[in-house]
Amino acid sequence: MRFDPELAEMRFGLGLSPRVTGPGDLAAMLRGVSGADHMAVRFPIEPFSAFLARLVVNRELRKERRQAGAGSEGFTAATKQMSLGKRDARMAQGDWLGQQVQRRVWSESGFRERLVGFWADHFTVQGKAGLLRRAVSPHVEEIIRPHIAGRFADLVIAATTAPMMLHYLDQESAVGPGSALADEMRAKGKLKKIGLNENLAREVLELHTLGVGAGYGQEDVHQLAKLFTGMTYQPQVGFKFQQKAAEPGAETVLGVSYGGPGNAKLADIHAALEDLAEHPSTGLHIARKLVQHFVSDAPDPDLVAHVAGAFGATRGDLGAVYAALLEHEAAWGADLVNVKPPFDYLASAYRALALPEGAFVGMEERDVQRHLRVPLMQMGQPWERPPGPDGWPEEDAAWIHPQGLAARIDWAMRGPGEVMAELPDPRDFVTAALGTRVSDEVVFAARAAESRREGIGLVLASPAFQRR
């Protein structure tokens, strides 16, 4: 396999940049995934543990409000503080979106940012109510980002026990019917709070580990749901294994028994997650998804087998898995194939345009809306609001339909000019954005456009720029 630095930036990275040079060989590319995380330092995002402080404040204010009583001065004051807290979190969410664009403009290790995006999507979470609706980026920063180059099992454990996952897939409120907490509640007549649901257990098996085609059944889902009881979180401490709420006794998942007589333990949940993470079906599922995401909607079977082989041989060492993906000839087909999803598209455009550092810092809310959120929504990818726990679609046809393409063109022709005071000369920009993969048609269009803005827009709208 001959390393093609340009293709590496396009297909496995964030696109070409006139200012930042990507890795020169495979080893450098892999080092960039696990080395010092310069982008996290340069464009910081609040980690989830810090975000929790917002929840604590909110909870205290709610308590204050209750104590003051409706109609009192204290009630009004606390209500006002609460809505300020909400506003602050909403604005922070916009800032973090800007930071993520900036990371993609300036990163020297595009593969790293892409992997963070890939795994954040693989383990999709959403905030369903209140302040948590703003907490996705902090979650990704703390739970996903530090774990992308280690063992897959560690990533699975981090993602499954994350407060945002417990919240999104309804695990936080589950109480084992045979647990001590259930007994307490029965005594108090709080019957409504006893019991569990299958949401997280099903998605862990179907989406996060084995994959839907694997040999698990309804009973495995049910048993895993019972095993998961006890996992919850509290604003003061984050994740908490609440032994009292956990179902006592052993559960059997895929024929393996976890736990035993006596108290349920978090270690039993970890053991099950380890086994699921190292299962051969999981290796195949992850390999197929990686190839589909990075290489083609129609994954090459040899390449998938090669990546799955590395997964199996190393028991899910992600560094080895990435190396297998990148060392295979089939990953480097010269034609650009996959269509960039909207966020990747928009960010790669700003990378090619070398958006000045700070352009999205301290932006007014309405500008975040106009420049980032609305375009992403119209392109079909509203920020941090994927359609379900399976995340965003991979298929090109899911993005390039008339309404999606219209939104991309509309943004390409107009958006960058509204954000950047100075746009490059379209004739130079053709090469900056497309490198050697430039066609006569695009060169002609960039030259024949009636304005600088339109010239830039035509280059950004060209299929060569929208694919990777």
Place this chain on the structure above:
Amino acid sequence: MDLTRRAFLTRTALIGCSAAASPLLTPISFAAAPFEQRFVVIILRGAMDGVDVVQPYGDRALAGLRPKLGFGEAAGALDLDGMFALHPGLAGLMPLWAAGELGFAHAVSTPYRDKRSHFDGQDLLEAGTAELGAATGRDGWLNRMLQTVPGLSTETAYAIGHDEMTVLSGRAPVANWAPDAALELSPQARRLMEKVMHDDPLFRDALAEALLLARVEGVMDDEAAMGGMAGMSGMAGMGGMEPATQGLGAIADFAAERLRGPARIAAFSIGGWDTHAGQSKAIGRALGELQETILRLKAGLGPIWGQTAVVAMTEFGRTARENGTGGTDHGTGGAALMAGGAIKGGRVYGEWPGLEERALYQGRDLMPTRDVRAYAGWIMRGLFGLETSLLESAVFPGLDMGKNPGLTL
């Protein structure tokens, strides 16, 4: 109706030149559509709990299964026929029920069984086949229905919104658009855009269709502004409802507007049905959207509502028993909603299997007693006069449509 000759001519002329310049595969004609009836398909993504929406409160086993979720008149539900009660979240549709313009099919499902995955379940619901990955590829059943109809224009069928509607995708021409989509290019920019996309069929075709639909949009707006379509859009045509600017309201308004014009088929989706916890609140929100959608369609369609059928269907039902977190988990049998002046409503269709333990599917889910595709098939039989043999082979391969339930007027 004075859908003015001028409007027709103008539009034909406009489209005519765009068609000449664009590589769209299908010739575009604005000849009258092949039929007058309207058919709207709504995909309810996330698995709607049919037992909560159309509550079998006449079934004595229900109380034991759902002690906490609540049901029946005590929980604010509205009696339909003594056996079933309607969730209060759809209370606004009761006048339609009374008028015979709203009905349900209960204990229905697709052929999908056991794995209970939303994503595979939705794929199968939209494919309309007996199993996933069947020979039909990524065709949707609604598209295959259109493939059997001669004389379609690009505007006969609309897939609306920003998510992919597999149910309507396939070989037959379909317009994909969203209410907030727009594409304005100067003539020069347009020529250059066509040039840079010319060699990539995915982009080239999507661009051609986008340019066409953006023009149709423009023409419609102009007509509305000039009063050519007076009474057809804006508040007058909406039965006093304010036009919606975003969300499902905007999608419903858009669908109604197109269906007043040359469109005959519309499909879009409503999410938010995956209620594993706190179902009372979550399903109320989703039902509110479904209700608003139907009321907007009715208001927007005006007299055309009389020849319209709407069907809302979901990938599977949910567990008969409530779970321990105030919700329900993935199940099997569920319910479908049917509305419109062309529907013989005021009835809950289907054979009720009962909710006793032994009557449940795998001791857990409502037992499906009929394939939901049979209802969709009979609606299309009634609306468009398609032969059942055609529906059972080309549209829903391998389906036995069974006895005619008499869904349409």
